[in-house]
Amino acid sequence: xxxxxxxxxxxxxxxxxxxxxxxxxxxxxxxxxxxxxxxxxxxxxxxxxxxxxxxxxxxxxxxxxxxxxx
Numbered sequence: 001x002x003x004x005x006x007x008x009x010x011x012x013x014x015x016x017x018x019x020x021x022x023x024x025x026x027x028x029x030x031x032x033x034x035x036x037x038x039x040x041x042x043x044x045x046x047x048x049x050x051x052x053x054x055x056x057x058x059x060x061x062x063x064x065x066x067x068x069x070x
Contacts, residue, residue, distance in 0.1 A: 036061060 017025065038060065047053040060066040 035064060038064070 020028075045056070047056065057066040
C-alpha cells in the first residue's frame with residue numbers, strides 16, 4: 001500500500017474544515033457522480049428475467065461494478 005505524503009498545506013485545509021459547521025462538512029463530503037445508463041432511466045428498474053437484467057447491466061461502464069466478470 002502506498003504511504004500518504006504529508007504536505008504543509010494539508011494542515012491549513014484541515015484547520016479550515018474544522019471551522020465549518022457540520023452541515024457544511026456533510027455538504028462537501030458527498031460528490032455527485034453522473035452514472036451513465038443508471039441516471040438516464042426512470043430510477044426504478046424491474047426485470048422479468050435474469051437474462052434481461054444481464055443484458056441491461058452489460059451496457060453499464062465497468063467502473064460501476066456491473067457487467068461480465070472475468
